[in-house]
Amino acid sequence: MxxxxxxxxxxxxxxxxxxxxxxxxxxxxxxxxxxxxxxxxxxxxxxxxxxxxxxxxxxxxxxxxxxxxxxxxxxxxxxxxxxxxxxxxxxxxxxxxxxxxxxxxxxxxxxxxxxxxxxxxxxxxxxxxxxxxxxxxxxxxxxxxxxxxxxxxxLMFNLPSFVATDVKANRRVAMPASTDCPRMWxxxxxxxxxxxxxxxxxxxxxxxxxxxLTSPTRHDYSGLAGVFTEVLGEAVTYVDDDRPLREAMGGSFDQLMTYLSHETGSYAGVQHVDTLARMLGRPAETLADYITAHKEYFQ
Ligand SMILES: NC(=O)c1ccc[n+]([C@@H]2O[C@H](COP(=O)([O-])OP(=O)(O)OC[C@H]3O[C@@H](n4cnc5c(N)ncnc54)[C@H](OP(=O)(O)O)[C@@H]3O)[C@@H](O)[C@H]2O)c1
Incomplete structure (x- = not known):
């Protein structure tokens, strides 16, 4: 090769x-x-x-x-x-x-x-x-x-980029409601x-x-807050707040918001296929697995 x-x-x-x-x-x-x-x-x-x-x-x-x-x-x-x-x-x-x-x-x-x-x-x-x-x-x-x-x-690296700071400091998943939808992770x-x-x-x-590569389950922001609650053992709630995303994206915030306004709809019809687990030869990493493995970002 x-x-x-x-x-x-x-x-x-x-x-x-x-x-x-x-x-x-x-x-x-x-x-x-x-x-x-x-x-x-x-x-x-x-x-x-x-x-x-x-x-x-x-x-x-x-x-x-x-x-x-x-x-x-x-x-x-x-x-x-x-x-x-x-x-x-x-x-x-x-x-x-x-x-x-x-x-x-x-x-x-x-x-x-x-x-x-x-x-x-x-x-x-x-x-x-x-x-x-x-x-x-x-x-x-x-x-x-x-x-x-x-x-x-x-991709789960969106968690440290977009929500980790507020989860850690305030036990909130803070994201603008207009970008919410049940997503695969x-x-x-x-x-x-x-x-x-x-x-x-x-x-x-x-x-x-x-x-x-898809996941068998979808999570909206409230569902994501539920996974944080379960893994961290403390109540984490979803709030409609764009400040952390604004801070993370800086001058590219509006560009990302335009993208997300389309993404929320266009990904809705994506069907789950078992390619990921089949190719890996093991179950794919779940949100709970990821948060557990990277607790230092969130706790
Ligand atoms: N976030 C999500 O949920 C998600 C989900 C599905 C797919 N994706 C896709 O994932 C991709 C981003 O993956 P990532 O986060 O791993 O990327 P990334 O960390 O942003 O890395 C991008 C790479 O591009 C290189 N690069 C930038 N400008 C370049 C240039 N002019 N010439 C050559 N190389 C250049 C950078 O290297 P240097 O700066 O060192 O040159 C860097 O290594 C996007 O296409 C995104 O749409 C994201």
Whole structure:
């Protein structure tokens, strides 16, 4: 097996996936960041792996990073990514390399949802499905050996980002009511384990596949507060308050709110499939498991 390139290796999912692959073979890993500071972080965190600079807004930069690579993982960040620039650059670079046997792309969108169905404001918000409906058709028609890992759910790392501070200080899950709906929740640890499994597997088992990762249960904010109550052993209540989310998102708050106003409806019809537990060979992590494992964030 040749080298595996992770575009987005300093990120949450990219970093966790790199961790899995690094444990089995650091020497086949090429980890990319667009920042000089990211390079030093990668070298410290993943000794023995190759760390490279790559800005996916520049095609030449991706061409350089992808040279000689057989597997690629792409995880693009919300808010800042222009998929109409980034994805074509990655596609052209992968074609030029001619060595890519498997390109794995992380998605978070209702299966079958298309750009034509998406409100332009959804797409302009550049979050979640608003990003991925742009990237997916480009990859679908690229002729490259693509596999999607699609989590049309909230990743549990939203808890430390959005609600942990208020749960810890005031025993409140404080989120704006307009963004509430019964959501599926999947842990970032489970998603990363699947990404690593796919990247280290036989490309023939994954090319052309969309592995959809969902949870069997849904939780709205009151239900989430109930899980906190159960795990922490103290009453935690849901309150309609946008202040913690405003503080977490800073200048991107309005952009996220636009996204969420669409997401609350578009994810409602997503059906649960047992892909996650089947591929992991064990039950998926639940919200209660996650809160228990990360109690220091919440208590
Ligand atoms: N939050 C949720 O509930 C949820 C649910 C489902 C799916 N998702 C999806 O998950 C993805 C985000 O995952 P994440 O949180 O793991 O991402 P993240 O931590 O934001 O990481 C993004 C990565 O992109 C890299 N990057 C940024 N600008 C770049 C550039 N110009 N060139 C090359 N690399 C660049 C960053 O590295 P450097 O800055 O070091 O370059 C970083 O490693 C999004 O697509 C989101 O829609 C989220």
């Amino acid at each position: 040749g080298k595996t390139l992770i575009l987005g290796a300093t990120g949450n999912l990219g970093g966790l996936t790199a961790g899995h692959l690094h444990r089995s073979d650091p020497l086949t890993l090429r980890l990319a960041t667009s920042r000089e500071a990211g390079l030093h972080r990668l070298e410290r965190r993943f000794p023995g792996a190759e760390a490279v600079l790559c800005d996916w807004n520049e095609e030449a930069s991706v061409v350089e990073a992808i040279k000689g690579v057989s597997r690629v993982l792409v995880v693009t960040p919300d808010i800042v990514t222009d998929e109409s620039v980034v994805t074509p650059n990655i596609i052209r670079a992968a074609r030029k390399a001619g060595t890519v046997e498997l390109l794995v792309r992380l998605l978070g969108m209702p299966p079958g949802f298309t750009l034509e169905q998406a409100d332009p404001a959804y797409v302009a918000a550049r979050c979640g499905a608003g990003l991925h409906v742009v990237a997916k058709p480009l990859l679908d028609t690229s002729g490259l050996p693509v596999c999607y890992v699609n989590a049309p759910a909230w 999947v842990s970032e640890g489970d998603v990363a384990e699947i990404l690593a499994q796919v990247l280290s597997g036989d490309p023939a088992d994954h090319v052309g596949q969309e592995h959809v």
